[in-house]
Amino acid sequence: MAATAESVVVPTDSVKDNYVSRMQDFFNKSAKQSVSDFEQDRASVRRNQVFEQIKTISRHAGSFLKKGFDTAAVRTELKEIIRWHQLSKDGVFNNQGSAHSSRNLTTTFNILNTLTTEVSTYKKRVDNYQDQLINYRLQIDSLTMDKSLFVVSEDSVQLSQYLGRLHVLSKEISPVSKQLTKNISIIQTLQNELNLELMALENDTEEIRYYQQQIAEKTFDKEFAPLWEESVYNRPIQEILHLSVIKAKLALTYYLKGNWARLLFLIAAVILVVYYLFSLKNSLKNQGQMQAESAMLLAQPLISGTVIALSIVQFLFVNPPFVFSTILIITQAILISVILRKHISNYWMTIWLCLVGLYILAVLDNMVLQASRSERWCMILIASSTFLLGLFSLINRSRHAELRERWILFPIGLMTVMELLSLGLNLAGSFNIAKVLLVTGLLNVVVTIIFLWVLRLVNEGLTYASSIYKKQERKLFYINYDRVGKRAPLFFYLILILGWFVLFGRNFYEFRLLSEPIHDFFYNTHKLGSYSFTVINIVVFVLIMACATILSKIVSFFASGPQPHHNERDGSQFHLGSWLLLIRITIIFTGFFLAFAAAGIPIQQITLIIGALGVGIGFGLQTLVNNLVSGLIIAFEKPVNVDDMIEVGGQSGRVKSIGFRSSVIMTTEGANLIIPNGDLLGSRVINWSQGTARKRLTSHIEVKYGTDLEKVKSLLLAITEKNEQILSIPTPIVQFASVSAQSVALDLFFWVKANKDTGQIKSDIMVTINNIFRQENIVLALPAQELIVNRQQPNDQID
Known part of the structure; x- marks a missing residue:
């Protein structure tokens, strides 16, 4: 049995094994083919996208290349800059x-700085153009390296x-690609040329700075031989003058080119001030105040307005070349001379003209850039003349009484001392400090006198404006001159004092030594942990916010006033009212965003601040925000306006102002009622100034029973017709209210303007009624009671 069991063989299905293996091979091949097909399809889709992107970028690059970049013009300008650079080194x-x-x-330092700015501007333009070219090139190259382009089909x-x-x-992108490569090569060559010139300019500027420091350290040392000794080096004066004229022209040309916007602002300021003065003069003539012709300010409005605008706006020009600032000051001095010829004595007019003449000679000498014996003798002549003129003005005390401001003698005394020092130092050979003292001494007197008379002109203009413009007008931006006053505000004096210090100090190199460390402190990058910042950004942020706040308050202060403004056409009242709040809010928000933009703070930070404010509002600022939002609603919907007569919460009065958080109402008792905007908006407010601007009054009268009522009615209507404060339309009405045993009650209804004193009108009406009734023997009813007394005798008793 065992042998039989071992000899049993299990049969196998060879056909089935071959079938399974073939199927496995088939599925494996199918899977691989599916993956390959999927990859091919995905690559095909991606290739189509890449092809379209390459075409799109090529079209954009082609359009950009067609616009082109004028490298020839830049090279021409660069050659001119190099030529001026070499010339300025002379x-x-x-x-x-x-x-x-x-x-x-x-x-030379100013010229090189200007040329450096020019080259930097061109370099920035070239760099931006190159960045665009490289960006297009990189985009095309990155797309051509896409993996999908290298996935190819096995199908032939x-x-x-x-x-x-x-x-x-x-073929489509080849021209664009070649042109990109060519332009990048050309731009890189131009870039190298600009970089070389920029480096040369910076090196020369640093070397000049070193020379200036050496001169500053040896201020009172002898740079040249004394005048009584023979000179070591003498360059022909013609060459020196030619060089000086060329450099002055170059400095002025490039400065005006770089500050054309400020120059346009200066011209606009002159036109605006002159227009205002002509308007002021015409208003004086229309009001019959002919003394305006003899006024210093309005005798020549064109000259006066130009002087005022130049004196203020000139400080917007930062680090101007000497020739530019000199032109402005001489122009002001000449115009002031024209104004003063009828307003000061001949003696002081002669002194002033001599000072202006000597100042012109001094600045012309200061424009001579290299020292020579001829120039030094001219300096001695100018310094001696100025010293004698100043000394004579100080000694001649009999003429001091003619001066309205005696303190002008202090600048004259300073000038006299400086000119004496200049004279001695020049003789000894200390040329540079002598020249600075010569010009600065005269400059301080001329600028002081100019600013003094500008203040007089401004104060005179404010005086006339306060007397003429009793109400706010559209053409004057609704300025309230009652609040401006008749004298210039304190900050105007501070600006002129600071301006005098700047004009006086920048003639000394030490002034720049003091200003440069301050400049570095403000403009250099500082770090606080991982945060980098510059002080100037913080200062700009704070200044813009402060200026926005101050401007908002100035608008509210100067434009608000108790009086309404009348429309010239229809006589209707026009109120600035709550528009002031909208203007103030606009100024604040504009200043807020400008401050962030100027400080370089990203917009994401504003989002964080707004989010923080949202959290604060959720926790404890609901009331404040409610009042702020209510103020905005009042400003837009205008349920109440400034100067409106309203009644709210049992209180009546005139709206004095509408602020961010609260509004102020002046009650009839004279007190200021401060109401939060949320309460004002949520209360039931009666506004007597809107709508028809009329208010109905009622007078209750009681006459004795039996009085002729028709006569009383006609008398009352006649009284209202004669009173000019009572409106004829709607017509007054007399109604009989009630009848009693002793009297007949009448109600007199009449209308008055809402802004009138209704209490006084009612009082006047009652007085008139009482007088008329007395004349007509009409008796007003008096309260009466009938008392019946029953008297009985003691003996009259009934049994």
């Missing part, structure tokens, strides 16, 4: 003589079609 690096002139170093037909598409695409 007298500093070439033909410098025995010593450097401080004036020449300063002028599909492969052939794909290669055909690649060939067509290559």
Whole structure:
């Protein structure tokens, strides 16, 4: 049995095994083919996208290339800058003589700074253009390196079609690609030229700065031989003058080119001030105040307005070249001379003209950039003349009484001392400090006198404006001159004092030594932990917010007033009213966003601040926000306006102001009632100034029973017709209210303007009624009671 069991063989299905293996091979191949097909399909879709993107970028790049970049113009400007650069080095690096002139170093330094700015501007434009070119190039290259482009089909037909598409695409983008490569090469060459010139300018600027520091450290040392000794180096005066004229022209041209916007603002300011003065003069004539013709300010409005605008707006020009600031000051001095000729004595007019003449000579001498014996003798002549003129003005005390401001003698005394020092230092050979003292001494007197008379002109203008413009007008931006006053505000004096200090101090190199560390402190990057910042950004942020707040308050202060404004056409009242609140809110929000933008704070930070405010509102600022939002609603819907007569919460009065959080109402008793805007908006308010601007009054009268009622009615109506404060339309009405045993009650209804004193009108009406009734023997009813007394005798008793 065992042997039989071992000999049993299990049969196998060979056909089935072959079938399974073939099926497994089939499925494996199918899976691989499916994966391959999927990859091919996905690559095909991606290839189509890449092809379209390449075409799109190529079209954009082609359009950008068609706009082009004028490299020829940049190279022409660069050649001109290089030529001016080499020319400006004359007298500093070439033909410098025995010593450097401080004036020449300063002028050359300003020119090189201007040229550096020009080259930096061109370099920035070239860099931006190159960045755009490289960006297009990188986008095309990155797309051509896409993996999907390297996935090819095993099908020869599909492969052939794909290669055909690649060939067509290559032809389409090839011109753009070649042009990009060519332009990048050209721009890189131009970039190298700009970088080389920029580096040369910066090196020369640093070297001039070193020379200036050396001169500052040896301020009172002898740079040149004394005048009684023979000069070591003498350059022909013609060459010096030619060089000086060229450098002055160059400095002025480039400065005006870089500050054309400020120059346009200066012209606009002059036009605005002149227009205002002509308007003021015409208003005086229309009111019959002919003394305006003899006024200093309005005798020549064109000249006066130009002087005022130039004196204030000139401080917007930062670090101007000497020739530019000199032109402005001489222009002001000449215009002031025209104004003063009829308003000061001949003696002081002569002194002033002599000072202006000497100042012009001094600034012309200061424009000579290299020292020479001829110039030094001219300096001695000018300094001596100025010293004698100043000394004569101080000694001649009999003429001091003619001065309205005696303190003007202090600048004259300072000038006299400075000119004496200049004279001695020049003789000894300390040329640079002598030249600075010569010009600065005269400058301080001329600028002081100009600013003094500008203040007089401004104060005179405010005086006339306060007397003429009793109400706010649209053409004057609704300025309330009752609040402005008749004198310039304190900050105007501070601006002129600070301006005098700047004009006086920037003639000294030490002034720049003091200002540069301050500049570095404000503009250099500082770190606080991981946060980087500059002080100037913080200052700008604070200043813009402060200016926005102050401007908002100024608008509210100068534009608000108790009187309404009348429309010239229809006589209707026009109120600034709650528009002031909208203007103030606009100023605050504009200042807020400008402050963030100027400080370089990203917009995400504003979002964080708004989110923080949202949390604060949720916790404890609901009331404040409610009042702020209510103020906005009042400003837009205008249920009440400034100067409106209203009644709220049992209190009546005139709306004095509408603020961010609360409104102020002046009650009839004279007190200020401060109401939060939320309470004002949520209360039932009676507004007597809106709608028809009329108010109905009622007078209750009781006459004795038996009086002729028709006569009383006609008398009452006649009284209302004669009273000019009572409106004729709607017509007054007399109604009989009630009848009693002793009297007949009448109600007199009449209308008055809502802004009138209704209590006084009612009082006047009652007085008139009483007088008329007395004349007509009409008796007013009096309260009466009938008392019946029953008297009985003691003996009259009934049994």
